[in-house]
Amino acid sequence: MHDKGRITAYQMALMIYPTIYATAVLMVPEITGQYVGRDSWAAPILGSLNGFFTAYVLYKLHKMYPNESLIQYSKHIIGPFLSKILGLSYLFFFLFMCGFILKEYYFFIGISLLPKTPMIAIIGSVVIMASLAITGGVEVLGRASQLFIPIFILPIPIFTIMLLKDFDPKNVLPILEHGLLPVLQGAAAPQAWFSEVFLISMFLPFLKDPEKGLKWSFISVFAVMLSLVSLNLLTIFLFGEMTASYTFPVFKAVRFISLSDFFEHLEAGIITIWILGAYIKITVFYYALVLGNAQWLNLSDFKPIVLPFGLLISLFAIWEFANLQEQFEFSKFIFPFYVPFMLTVLPTILLIIAKIRTRNTMKKEPPRISNY
Amino acid sequence: MKIFELIGISILVFLILLLEWRKLYPNQKKEKIILVTLTGISLLVAILLLYFPEIPGPTQMISSLFFPLGRMLK
Numbered sequence: 265m266h267d268k269g270r271i272t273a274y275q276m277a278l279m280i281y282p283t284i285y286a287t288a289v290l291m292v293p294e295i296t297g298q299y300v301g302r303d304s305w306a307a308p309i310l311g312s313l314n315g316f317f318t319a320y321v322l323y324k325l326h327k328m329y330p331n332e333s334l335i336q337y338s339k340h341i342i343g344p345f346l347s348k349i350l351g352l353s354y355l356f357f358f359l360f361m362c363g364f365i366l367k368e369y370y371f372f373i374g375i376s377l378l379p380k381t382p383m384i385a386i387i388g389s390v391v392i393m394a395s396l397a398i399t400g401g402v403e404v405l406g407r408a409s410q411l412f413i414p415i416f417i418l419p420i421p422i423f424t425i426m427l428l429k430d431f432d433p434k435n436v437l438p439i440l441e442h443g444l445l446p447v448l449q450g451a452a453a454p455q456a457w458f459s460e461v462f463l464i465s466m467f468l469p470f471l472k473d474p475e476k477g478l479k480w481s482f483i484s485v486f487a488v489m490l491s492l493v494s495l496n497l498l499t500i501f502l503f504g505e506m507t508a509s510y511t512f513p514v515f516k517a518v519r520f521i522s523l524s525d526f527f528e529h530l531e532a533g534i535i536t537i538w539i540l541g542a543y544i545k546i547t548v549f550y551y552a553l554v555l556g557n558a559q560w561l562n563l564s565d566f567k568p569i570v571l572p573f574g575l576l577i578s579l580f581a582i583w584e585f586a587n588l589q590e591q592f593e594f595s596k597f598i599f600p601f602y603v604p605f606m607l608t609v610l611p612t613i614l615l616i617i618a619k620i621r622t623r624n625t626m627k628k629e630p631p632r633i634s635n636y
Numbered sequence: 637m638k639i640f641e642l643i644g645i646s647i648l649v650f651l652i653l654l655l656e657w658r659k660l661y662p663n664q665k666k667e668k669i670i671l672v673t674l675t676g677i678s679l680l681v682a683i684l685l686l687y688f689p690e691i692p693g694p695t696q697m698i699s700s701l702f703f704p705l706g707r708m709l710k
Contacts, residue, residue, distance in 0.1 A: 360694050452709055561670060568656045568667055572674040575652060579681045583693040590695075597706035598699050605702075 267555065267566070269403030269470060276467045277480035277487075278409040282416060282541035283548045284315070284488045287368050288457040289514055289538075291595050292492060293499050297508030298596075299450035302436055304507065305496040306447050311454030312489035318608045319461045319481040321615050326468040326477070328618055334465045334611065335559045341618045350610070351560040357606045358553035359573075363580030364591075365549060366391070369542050370581065371588045376515060377535050387578050390539075394547040395574045398554060399567055402470050405547060412540040419537055420491055423530070424498060426521045435504040436497070452600035454492065461485055462607035466552045511588070550577065638686055645682045649675050 296304040322334070329337035335354060339347035370386050378386065397404050440447070464481050471477055499513045502520060510516045519531045554573055558566035585591040653675045660667055684691060699706075 356694075360698070363694075449709060561666070563667055563670065564664065565667070568659055568671055569674060571652045571656055572671060572678060575649070575678045576674065576681070579678060579685060580694065583681070583685055583691075584695045594695060594699065597709055598702045600709065601702045601705040602698055 267401045267470065269401040269406075270472045271402055271406035271467065271470050273471055273473050273476035273480040275406035275410055276464065276471065276477070277484040278413045279405060279467065279544060279548055280461055280464060280481060280484040281487055282409070282413055282544040283463055284457050284460050284485070285491055286416075286538065286541035286545040287365060288454065288488070288492060289495060290368065290372055290512055291592070292454050292457060293496050293513045294508060294510065294592075295453040295596050296450040296496065297499070297513070300446050301442075301505050301508070302500050303440055303442075303447055304450060304500065305436070305493050306440070307450035308454045308489050308492035308496065310447065310451035311456075311458050312485055314455035314604060314608060315458030315461045315485035315488070316482060318459045318611070319464060319478065319485060321608070321611050322462060322465045323468070323478040323481065325611060325615050325618065326465065326474070328622070330474065331469050333469055333556070333559060334614075335556045338614060341614050341621065348560070351556070354606065355553065355556055355560060358549055358556060359577060359580055360584070361603075362546065362549050362553055362577035363584045365542070365546050366577060366581035367585050367591060369546065371591065372512065373535070373539075375588070376512070376531065383582065384578070387581050390543060390546060391550075391574045391578050393543065394550050395570050397547050398551050398570050402467065402551070405544075405551060408547070409544050412544060416537055416541040416544075417487075417491075419534055420494065423518055423521065423534070424494065426523055426527065426530075427498065427502065427517065430520060431501040432504070433501055435500050453596065456600040456603040458485060458488070459604045459607040462611065463548055463552055465611075466555060550574070553577070641686055642683065645679065645686070649679045649682070 292308070293304065296307040300307055325334065325337065329340060335347075335351045338350050341347070342350065366387050369390060370383050373386050374381065374383070397408055461481060461484070464477065468474060468477050495514050499507045499517055502517050503510065503513065507513045515531055515534065518534045519529070521530050522528050550573070554566050554570050557563075557569060557573070563569070585594065653671065656671055657668070660671070
Protein backbone atom coordinates (compact mmCIF):
# COMPACT_ATOMS: atom_id res chain seq x y z
CA MET A 265 0.00 0.00 0.00
CA HIS A 266 1.55 3.26 -1.14
CA ASP A 267 -0.69 5.59 0.76
CA LYS A 268 -1.45 5.19 4.45
CA GLY A 269 -4.39 7.60 4.34
CA ARG A 270 -8.03 6.60 4.75
CA ILE A 271 -11.09 8.37 3.39
CA THR A 272 -14.81 7.82 3.79
CA ALA A 273 -17.15 6.86 0.97
CA TYR A 274 -18.83 10.27 1.29
CA GLN A 275 -15.50 12.03 0.66
CA MET A 276 -14.95 9.79 -2.36
CA ALA A 277 -18.34 10.76 -3.76
CA LEU A 278 -17.41 14.43 -3.31
CA MET A 279 -14.22 13.78 -5.27
CA ILE A 280 -15.99 11.96 -8.10
CA TYR A 281 -18.69 14.60 -8.54
CA PRO A 282 -16.34 17.36 -9.82
CA THR A 283 -14.24 14.76 -11.63
CA ILE A 284 -17.15 14.23 -14.01
CA TYR A 285 -18.92 17.52 -13.75
CA ALA A 286 -16.23 20.24 -13.80
CA THR A 287 -15.37 19.94 -17.48
CA ALA A 288 -18.66 18.38 -18.57
CA VAL A 289 -20.35 21.67 -17.72
CA LEU A 290 -18.14 23.45 -20.26
CA MET A 291 -18.43 21.13 -23.23
CA VAL A 292 -21.53 18.96 -22.88
CA PRO A 293 -24.36 21.54 -23.27
CA GLU A 294 -22.81 22.79 -26.51
CA ILE A 295 -22.04 19.35 -27.99
CA THR A 296 -25.43 17.84 -27.15
CA GLY A 297 -27.11 21.00 -28.35
CA GLN A 298 -25.59 20.56 -31.80
CA TYR A 299 -27.13 17.10 -32.18
CA VAL A 300 -30.37 17.33 -30.27
CA GLY A 301 -31.33 20.98 -30.25
CA ARG A 302 -34.07 21.58 -27.73
CA ASP A 303 -34.14 18.00 -26.42
CA SER A 304 -30.60 18.19 -25.05
CA TRP A 305 -31.90 17.69 -21.51
CA ALA A 306 -32.57 14.02 -22.36
CA ALA A 307 -29.00 13.23 -23.42
CA PRO A 308 -27.38 13.24 -19.93
CA ILE A 309 -30.12 10.90 -18.66
CA LEU A 310 -29.16 8.33 -21.29
CA GLY A 311 -25.46 9.02 -20.81
CA SER A 312 -25.64 8.45 -17.06
CA LEU A 313 -26.59 4.80 -17.68
CA ASN A 314 -22.98 4.26 -18.69
CA GLY A 315 -21.85 5.91 -15.46
CA PHE A 316 -23.95 3.54 -13.34
CA PHE A 317 -22.73 0.56 -15.36
CA THR A 318 -19.04 1.54 -15.03
CA ALA A 319 -19.36 2.10 -11.29
CA TYR A 320 -21.05 -1.29 -10.90
CA VAL A 321 -18.35 -3.12 -12.91
CA LEU A 322 -15.52 -1.54 -10.96
CA TYR A 323 -17.19 -2.20 -7.64
CA LYS A 324 -17.59 -5.88 -8.61
CA LEU A 325 -13.89 -6.04 -9.53
CA HIS A 326 -13.02 -4.32 -6.27
CA LYS A 327 -15.07 -6.94 -4.37
CA MET A 328 -13.00 -9.71 -5.96
CA TYR A 329 -9.67 -8.02 -5.25
CA PRO A 330 -10.01 -5.64 -2.30
CA ASN A 331 -6.97 -3.55 -1.25
CA GLU A 332 -5.79 -3.29 -4.86
CA SER A 333 -6.41 -0.90 -7.72
CA LEU A 334 -7.09 -1.93 -11.31
CA ILE A 335 -3.44 -1.56 -12.29
CA GLN A 336 -2.47 -4.02 -9.54
CA TYR A 337 -5.20 -6.66 -9.81
CA SER A 338 -5.07 -6.93 -13.59
CA LYS A 339 -1.99 -9.16 -13.17
CA HIS A 340 -4.13 -11.73 -11.33
CA ILE A 341 -6.60 -11.73 -14.20
CA ILE A 342 -4.59 -11.59 -17.44
CA GLY A 343 -1.09 -12.48 -16.32
CA PRO A 344 1.95 -10.31 -15.58
CA PHE A 345 3.00 -9.51 -19.15
CA LEU A 346 -0.35 -8.39 -20.52
CA SER A 347 -1.13 -6.51 -17.33
CA LYS A 348 2.06 -4.45 -17.74
CA ILE A 349 0.90 -3.42 -21.23
CA LEU A 350 -2.59 -2.67 -19.93
CA GLY A 351 -1.11 -0.65 -17.08
CA LEU A 352 1.05 1.32 -19.49
CA SER A 353 -1.96 2.14 -21.67
CA TYR A 354 -3.84 3.34 -18.58
CA LEU A 355 -0.89 5.47 -17.49
CA PHE A 356 -0.71 7.02 -20.94
CA PHE A 357 -4.46 7.63 -20.76
CA PHE A 358 -4.14 9.40 -17.40
CA LEU A 359 -1.22 11.44 -18.73
CA PHE A 360 -3.24 12.40 -21.78
CA MET A 361 -6.31 13.25 -19.70
CA CYS A 362 -4.28 15.43 -17.32
CA GLY A 363 -3.05 17.40 -20.31
CA PHE A 364 -6.57 17.50 -21.76
CA ILE A 365 -8.08 18.90 -18.55
CA LEU A 366 -5.27 21.41 -18.04
CA LYS A 367 -5.66 22.67 -21.60
CA GLU A 368 -9.41 22.96 -21.17
CA TYR A 369 -8.80 24.84 -17.92
CA TYR A 370 -6.38 27.17 -19.70
CA PHE A 371 -8.77 27.84 -22.59
CA PHE A 372 -11.65 28.63 -20.29
CA ILE A 373 -9.69 30.87 -17.91
CA GLY A 374 -7.81 32.43 -20.81
CA ILE A 375 -10.90 33.26 -22.83
CA SER A 376 -13.16 34.43 -20.06
CA LEU A 377 -10.98 35.90 -17.32
CA LEU A 378 -7.25 36.34 -18.06
CA PRO A 379 -6.81 36.88 -21.82
CA LYS A 380 -3.29 38.30 -21.61
CA THR A 381 -1.74 35.88 -19.11
CA PRO A 382 0.73 33.42 -20.67
CA MET A 383 -0.34 29.80 -20.78
CA ILE A 384 2.54 28.58 -18.64
CA ALA A 385 1.50 30.82 -15.71
CA ILE A 386 -2.10 29.57 -15.67
CA ILE A 387 -1.19 25.90 -16.08
CA GLY A 388 1.89 26.02 -13.86
CA SER A 389 0.10 27.59 -10.89
CA VAL A 390 -2.64 24.96 -10.77
CA VAL A 391 -0.15 22.11 -11.26
CA ILE A 392 1.96 23.35 -8.33
CA MET A 393 -1.16 23.58 -6.14
CA ALA A 394 -2.24 20.08 -7.18
CA SER A 395 1.20 18.60 -6.54
CA LEU A 396 1.13 20.04 -3.01
CA ALA A 397 -2.18 18.29 -2.31
CA ILE A 398 -0.98 15.00 -3.81
CA THR A 399 2.20 14.97 -1.74
CA GLY A 400 -0.11 15.02 1.29
CA GLY A 401 -1.81 11.84 0.12
CA VAL A 402 -5.37 10.73 -0.41
CA GLU A 403 -6.60 12.07 2.92
CA VAL A 404 -5.70 15.64 1.96
CA LEU A 405 -7.56 15.14 -1.32
CA GLY A 406 -10.64 13.92 0.53
CA ARG A 407 -10.64 16.78 2.98
CA ALA A 408 -10.00 19.38 0.28
CA SER A 409 -13.00 18.14 -1.69
CA GLN A 410 -15.11 18.08 1.48
CA LEU A 411 -14.22 21.75 1.93
CA PHE A 412 -14.58 22.92 -1.68
CA ILE A 413 -17.31 20.90 -3.33
CA PRO A 414 -20.33 22.13 -1.30
CA ILE A 415 -19.33 25.65 -2.39
CA PHE A 416 -19.01 24.35 -5.94
CA ILE A 417 -22.52 22.82 -6.00
CA LEU A 418 -24.27 25.78 -4.37
CA PRO A 419 -24.29 28.22 -7.35
CA ILE A 420 -26.52 26.01 -9.52
CA PRO A 421 -29.77 26.60 -7.54
CA ILE A 422 -28.83 30.22 -6.77
CA PHE A 423 -28.29 31.17 -10.41
CA THR A 424 -31.36 29.26 -11.48
CA ILE A 425 -33.45 31.40 -9.12
CA MET A 426 -31.78 34.60 -10.36
CA LEU A 427 -32.57 33.68 -13.98
CA LEU A 428 -36.18 32.68 -13.34
CA LYS A 429 -37.70 35.87 -14.74
CA ASP A 430 -35.92 35.41 -18.10
CA PHE A 431 -37.06 31.82 -18.57
CA ASP A 432 -39.25 30.82 -21.46
CA PRO A 433 -40.34 27.23 -20.75
CA LYS A 434 -42.10 27.02 -24.12
CA ASN A 435 -38.65 26.69 -25.76
CA VAL A 436 -38.53 23.04 -24.73
CA LEU A 437 -41.65 22.13 -26.80
CA PRO A 438 -42.22 20.03 -28.85
CA ILE A 439 -40.45 17.24 -26.99
CA LEU A 440 -38.59 14.64 -29.12
CA GLU A 441 -39.67 16.17 -32.42
CA HIS A 442 -37.12 14.19 -34.48
CA GLY A 443 -37.40 10.90 -32.61
CA LEU A 444 -34.87 9.17 -30.43
CA LEU A 445 -31.91 8.83 -32.85
CA PRO A 446 -30.54 12.38 -32.41
CA VAL A 447 -30.82 11.94 -28.65
CA LEU A 448 -28.69 8.79 -28.88
CA GLN A 449 -26.10 10.69 -30.93
CA GLY A 450 -26.21 13.53 -28.43
CA ALA A 451 -25.73 11.09 -25.56
CA ALA A 452 -22.35 10.02 -26.99
CA ALA A 453 -20.46 12.90 -25.38
CA PRO A 454 -22.12 12.79 -21.91
CA GLN A 455 -21.62 9.05 -21.59
CA ALA A 456 -17.88 9.56 -22.18
CA TRP A 457 -17.79 12.00 -19.30
CA PHE A 458 -19.86 9.72 -17.10
CA SER A 459 -17.43 6.84 -17.63
CA GLU A 460 -14.86 8.91 -15.72
CA VAL A 461 -16.49 7.46 -12.60
CA PHE A 462 -13.83 4.79 -13.26
CA LEU A 463 -11.58 6.79 -10.93
CA ILE A 464 -13.35 5.14 -7.96
CA SER A 465 -11.09 2.17 -8.75
CA MET A 466 -8.15 4.21 -7.47
CA PHE A 467 -9.97 5.26 -4.29
CA LEU A 468 -12.00 2.19 -3.27
CA PRO A 469 -8.98 0.49 -1.62
CA PHE A 470 -8.59 3.50 0.70
CA LEU A 471 -12.15 3.49 2.00
CA LYS A 472 -12.88 3.18 5.71
CA ASP A 473 -16.36 1.90 4.85
CA PRO A 474 -15.94 -0.08 1.59
CA GLU A 475 -19.47 -1.52 1.77
CA LYS A 476 -20.87 1.98 1.14
CA GLY A 477 -18.62 2.50 -1.90
CA LEU A 478 -21.17 1.51 -4.52
CA LYS A 479 -24.00 3.48 -2.93
CA TRP A 480 -21.99 6.70 -2.85
CA SER A 481 -20.64 6.24 -6.39
CA PHE A 482 -24.22 5.85 -7.62
CA ILE A 483 -25.23 8.94 -5.66
CA SER A 484 -22.47 11.03 -7.22
CA VAL A 485 -23.32 9.80 -10.75
CA PHE A 486 -26.96 10.61 -10.08
CA ALA A 487 -26.04 14.06 -8.76
CA VAL A 488 -24.00 14.81 -11.88
CA MET A 489 -26.89 13.64 -14.05
CA LEU A 490 -29.30 15.90 -12.17
CA SER A 491 -26.94 18.90 -12.46
CA LEU A 492 -26.34 18.38 -16.18
CA VAL A 493 -30.05 17.94 -16.90
CA SER A 494 -30.94 21.06 -14.95
CA LEU A 495 -28.20 23.11 -16.62
CA ASN A 496 -29.21 21.89 -20.08
CA LEU A 497 -32.81 22.80 -19.29
CA LEU A 498 -31.66 26.20 -18.06
CA THR A 499 -29.79 26.96 -21.28
CA ILE A 500 -32.73 25.78 -23.39
CA PHE A 501 -35.17 27.90 -21.41
CA LEU A 502 -32.92 30.91 -21.95
CA PHE A 503 -31.54 30.49 -25.48
CA GLY A 504 -33.68 27.79 -27.10
CA GLU A 505 -32.12 26.38 -30.26
CA MET A 506 -29.39 29.03 -30.09
CA THR A 507 -27.59 27.10 -27.30
CA ALA A 508 -25.36 25.17 -29.69
CA SER A 509 -23.94 28.30 -31.28
CA TYR A 510 -22.40 29.65 -28.05
CA THR A 511 -19.04 28.64 -26.60
CA PHE A 512 -19.58 27.72 -22.94
CA PRO A 513 -23.39 28.33 -22.96
CA VAL A 514 -23.75 27.90 -19.18
CA PHE A 515 -21.43 30.81 -18.54
CA LYS A 516 -23.19 32.81 -21.21
CA ALA A 517 -26.33 32.22 -19.18
CA VAL A 518 -24.69 33.46 -15.99
CA ARG A 519 -23.52 36.56 -17.85
CA PHE A 520 -27.18 37.09 -18.70
CA ILE A 521 -28.13 37.65 -15.05
CA SER A 522 -29.30 41.16 -14.35
CA LEU A 523 -31.34 41.75 -11.22
CA SER A 524 -32.51 45.33 -10.54
CA ASP A 525 -29.29 46.77 -12.07
CA PHE A 526 -27.38 45.59 -9.02
CA PHE A 527 -26.50 41.92 -9.53
CA GLU A 528 -24.60 42.09 -12.80
CA HIS A 529 -21.42 40.58 -14.23
CA LEU A 530 -21.53 37.59 -11.91
CA GLU A 531 -19.34 35.55 -14.26
CA ALA A 532 -16.16 36.47 -12.37
CA GLY A 533 -17.71 34.94 -9.26
CA ILE A 534 -18.80 31.76 -10.96
CA ILE A 535 -15.40 31.28 -12.61
CA THR A 536 -13.74 31.59 -9.22
CA ILE A 537 -16.08 28.93 -7.87
CA TRP A 538 -15.59 26.75 -10.94
CA ILE A 539 -11.83 26.79 -10.37
CA LEU A 540 -12.42 24.92 -7.09
CA GLY A 541 -14.09 22.06 -8.96
CA ALA A 542 -11.57 22.06 -11.78
CA TYR A 543 -8.77 21.97 -9.23
CA ILE A 544 -10.26 18.83 -7.64
CA LYS A 545 -10.64 17.26 -11.08
CA ILE A 546 -7.03 17.97 -12.04
CA THR A 547 -5.83 16.71 -8.66
CA VAL A 548 -7.82 13.45 -8.93
CA PHE A 549 -6.46 12.62 -12.39
CA TYR A 550 -2.94 13.68 -11.43
CA TYR A 551 -3.16 11.53 -8.31
CA ALA A 552 -4.37 8.56 -10.36
CA LEU A 553 -1.41 9.04 -12.70
CA VAL A 554 1.17 9.26 -9.92
CA LEU A 555 -0.26 6.46 -7.79
CA GLY A 556 -0.84 4.26 -10.84
CA ASN A 557 2.76 4.74 -11.88
CA ALA A 558 4.04 3.85 -8.41
CA GLN A 559 1.89 0.70 -8.46
CA TRP A 560 2.89 -0.20 -11.98
CA LEU A 561 6.61 0.00 -11.17
CA ASN A 562 6.26 -1.36 -7.61
CA LEU A 563 7.83 1.74 -6.09
CA SER A 564 8.07 2.02 -2.32
CA ASP A 565 6.73 5.58 -2.33
CA PHE A 566 4.99 7.80 -4.87
CA LYS A 567 6.13 11.15 -3.47
CA PRO A 568 9.44 11.48 -5.38
CA ILE A 569 7.70 11.22 -8.76
CA VAL A 570 5.00 13.85 -8.09
CA LEU A 571 6.96 16.90 -9.31
CA PRO A 572 8.54 15.25 -12.40
CA PHE A 573 5.06 14.19 -13.48
CA GLY A 574 3.82 17.73 -12.83
CA LEU A 575 6.33 18.97 -15.37
CA LEU A 576 5.38 16.24 -17.83
CA ILE A 577 1.61 16.90 -17.65
CA SER A 578 2.19 20.63 -18.14
CA LEU A 579 4.22 19.82 -21.25
CA PHE A 580 1.47 17.49 -22.49
CA ALA A 581 -1.07 20.25 -21.93
CA ILE A 582 0.99 22.59 -24.10
CA TRP A 583 1.46 19.87 -26.71
CA GLU A 584 -2.05 18.56 -27.11
CA PHE A 585 -4.32 21.16 -28.73
CA ALA A 586 -3.42 24.31 -30.62
CA ASN A 587 -6.77 26.02 -30.10
CA LEU A 588 -10.18 25.58 -28.52
CA GLN A 589 -11.79 24.60 -31.82
CA GLU A 590 -9.40 21.66 -32.19
CA GLN A 591 -10.13 20.48 -28.66
CA PHE A 592 -13.83 20.86 -29.26
CA GLU A 593 -13.67 18.74 -32.41
CA PHE A 594 -11.71 16.12 -30.48
CA SER A 595 -14.26 16.09 -27.65
CA LYS A 596 -17.05 15.73 -30.14
CA PHE A 597 -15.74 12.90 -32.34
CA ILE A 598 -12.84 11.05 -30.69
CA PHE A 599 -13.40 11.53 -26.95
CA PRO A 600 -16.79 9.66 -26.90
CA PHE A 601 -14.98 6.52 -28.10
CA TYR A 602 -11.53 6.72 -26.56
CA VAL A 603 -12.60 7.40 -22.97
CA PRO A 604 -15.35 4.75 -22.65
CA PHE A 605 -13.08 2.26 -24.40
CA MET A 606 -10.45 2.70 -21.70
CA LEU A 607 -12.74 3.23 -18.74
CA THR A 608 -15.76 1.02 -19.44
CA VAL A 609 -15.01 -1.59 -22.12
CA LEU A 610 -11.63 -2.77 -20.81
CA PRO A 611 -12.79 -3.15 -17.16
CA THR A 612 -15.87 -5.04 -18.38
CA ILE A 613 -13.66 -7.46 -20.33
CA LEU A 614 -11.47 -7.84 -17.24
CA LEU A 615 -14.52 -8.59 -15.09
CA ILE A 616 -15.78 -11.24 -17.54
CA ILE A 617 -12.35 -12.93 -17.67
CA ALA A 618 -12.05 -12.81 -13.88
CA LYS A 619 -15.52 -14.36 -13.46
CA ILE A 620 -14.71 -17.19 -15.90
CA ARG A 621 -11.35 -17.85 -14.24
CA THR A 622 -12.77 -18.05 -10.73
CA ARG A 623 -15.55 -20.36 -11.93
CA ASN A 624 -13.03 -22.67 -13.63
CA THR A 625 -10.79 -22.89 -10.56
CA MET A 626 -13.83 -23.69 -8.46
CA LYS A 627 -14.69 -26.52 -10.84
CA LYS A 628 -11.14 -27.90 -10.74
CA GLU A 629 -11.18 -28.23 -6.97
CA PRO A 630 -12.13 -31.77 -5.96
CA PRO A 631 -15.60 -31.98 -4.51
CA ARG A 632 -15.54 -31.97 -0.76
CA ILE A 633 -16.39 -35.36 0.64
CA SER A 634 -17.19 -35.39 4.27
CA ASN A 635 -15.32 -37.87 6.38
CA TYR A 636 -18.07 -38.39 8.82
CA MET B 637 18.18 30.03 -31.14
CA LYS B 638 15.94 30.53 -28.08
CA ILE B 639 18.93 30.07 -25.79
CA PHE B 640 17.32 31.70 -22.74
CA GLU B 641 14.29 29.42 -22.82
CA LEU B 642 16.63 26.44 -23.06
CA ILE B 643 18.60 27.58 -20.01
CA GLY B 644 15.36 28.27 -18.10
CA ILE B 645 13.95 24.81 -18.81
CA SER B 646 17.26 23.17 -17.85
CA ILE B 647 17.36 25.05 -14.54
CA LEU B 648 13.74 24.04 -13.78
CA VAL B 649 14.39 20.37 -14.55
CA PHE B 650 17.59 20.44 -12.52
CA LEU B 651 15.81 22.03 -9.54
CA ILE B 652 13.07 19.39 -9.61
CA LEU B 653 15.68 16.64 -9.79
CA LEU B 654 17.65 18.14 -6.90
CA LEU B 655 14.53 18.68 -4.77
CA GLU B 656 13.31 15.10 -5.17
CA TRP B 657 16.77 13.53 -4.95
CA ARG B 658 17.24 14.89 -1.44
CA LYS B 659 14.07 13.14 -0.26
CA LEU B 660 15.33 9.69 -1.30
CA TYR B 661 17.33 7.35 0.89
CA PRO B 662 20.64 5.96 -0.45
CA ASN B 663 19.22 2.43 -0.78
CA GLN B 664 16.31 3.45 -3.06
CA LYS B 665 18.14 2.65 -6.30
CA LYS B 666 15.07 1.93 -8.42
CA GLU B 667 13.40 5.18 -7.42
CA LYS B 668 16.51 7.11 -8.39
CA ILE B 669 16.63 5.49 -11.84
CA ILE B 670 12.94 6.25 -12.44
CA LEU B 671 13.33 9.82 -11.23
CA VAL B 672 16.21 10.47 -13.61
CA THR B 673 14.36 8.80 -16.52
CA LEU B 674 11.21 10.82 -15.92
CA THR B 675 12.99 14.16 -15.71
CA GLY B 676 15.04 13.19 -18.76
CA ILE B 677 11.85 12.48 -20.76
CA SER B 678 10.39 15.80 -19.60
CA LEU B 679 13.51 17.68 -20.64
CA LEU B 680 13.46 15.95 -24.03
CA VAL B 681 9.77 16.79 -24.63
CA ALA B 682 10.35 20.37 -23.51
CA ILE B 683 13.26 20.90 -25.89
CA LEU B 684 11.32 19.22 -28.69
CA LEU B 685 8.35 21.52 -28.13
CA LEU B 686 10.62 24.56 -27.89
CA TYR B 687 12.11 24.05 -31.37
CA PHE B 688 9.21 22.29 -33.12
CA PRO B 689 5.97 23.53 -31.54
CA GLU B 690 3.87 22.11 -34.39
CA ILE B 691 5.12 18.53 -34.03
CA PRO B 692 2.31 15.90 -34.10
CA GLY B 693 1.55 14.73 -30.58
CA PRO B 694 -0.60 12.30 -28.61
CA THR B 695 -3.80 13.91 -29.91
CA GLN B 696 -2.96 13.02 -33.51
CA MET B 697 -2.06 9.47 -32.46
CA ILE B 698 -5.37 8.86 -30.69
CA SER B 699 -7.34 10.64 -33.41
CA SER B 700 -5.88 8.38 -36.08
CA LEU B 701 -6.64 5.30 -33.94
CA PHE B 702 -10.28 6.19 -33.29
CA PHE B 703 -11.05 8.07 -36.49
CA PRO B 704 -13.15 5.26 -38.08
CA LEU B 705 -15.47 5.27 -35.06
CA GLY B 706 -15.58 9.05 -34.91
CA ARG B 707 -17.05 9.21 -38.42
CA MET B 708 -20.25 7.61 -37.09
CA LEU B 709 -21.10 10.83 -35.29
CA LYS B 710 -20.61 13.15 -38.26
